[in-house]
Amino acid sequence: xxxxxxxxxxxxxxxxxxxxxxxxxxxxxxxxxxxxxxxxxxxxxxxxxxxxxxxxxxxxxxxxxxxxxxxxxxxxx
Numbered sequence: 001x002x003x004x005x006x007x008x009x010x011x012x013x014x015x016x017x018x019x020x021x022x023x024x025x026x027x028x029x030x031x032x033x034x035x036x037x038x039x040x041x042x043x044x045x046x047x048x049x050x051x052x053x054x055x056x057x058x059x060x061x062x063x064x065x066x067x068x069x070x071x072x073x074x075x076x077x
Contacts, residue, residue, distance in 0.1 A: 011058040018051045
């Protein structure tokens with residue numbers, strides 16, 4: 001069975017599709033999604049959930065975000 005894994009590149013391509021379709025930068029979208037801002041109200045809920053999930057994965061793979069920093073600090077050497 002083939003396994004598919006996310007990479008930074010594959011997630012960047014996925015995020016660019018969402019950005020082009022909905023006309024928002026992913027970081028702007030994510031902040032608005034977290035705040036349940038009206039800028040994302042027109043985006044169907046399932047697309048919001050997927051986009052937010054892909055964005056979090058992308059941030060983690062790039063080493064960004066506070067959670068990723070804590071995880072790396074706590075990983076065994």
